[in-house]
Amino acid sequence: MAFKGAIDIDKEKCKGCAVCVANCPTASIQLSKMVNNKGYHYAEMVGEGCIGCSSCAIVCPDSVISVYRIKI
Ligand code: SF4
Ligand code: SF4
Numbered sequence: 001m002a003f004k005g006a007i008d009i010d011k012e013k014c015k016g017c018a019v020c021v022a023n024c025p026t027a028s029i030q031l032s033k034m035v036n037n038k039g040y041h042y043a044e045m046v047g048e049g050c051i052g053c054s055s056c057a058i059v060c061p062d063s064v065i066s067v068y069r070i071k072i
Contacts, residue, residue: 003069005052007045010064016040020056020065029056 007029014036021029026049031041043056043065057065 002072003052004048004072005050006068006070007050007056008066008068009043009045011042011044012036012038013062013064014040014042015062016042017061018043019059019061023055023059025053025055026051 005028011032015038016031018031020043021031028045028047028050029043030046032044033041036042052067052069054067057063057067
């Protein structure tokens with residue numbers, strides 16, 4: 001059975017530190033050009049390359065990333 005990954009980021013709690021961006025092995029996260037209510041460029045998923053490895057969620061200092069695996 002094949003899976004692909006997906007993440008959900010609580011953008012209003014994200015502080016734009018980019019630790020998740022640096023630790024994603026598939027370059028599936030970037031900082032948005034938009035800002036949240038606190039004025040931070042929040043992280044967002046990009047593309048279809050997420051493998052659901054949870055690396056981003058583990059390193060996020062504020063634990064604002066949820067990781068999902070979707071059956072394909
Ligand atoms: S779960 Fe893994 S592959 Fe997916 S965005 Fe997070 S670090 Fe990248
Ligand atoms: S590591 Fe967490 S707080 Fe930092 S940019 Fe990523 S989602 Fe936002």
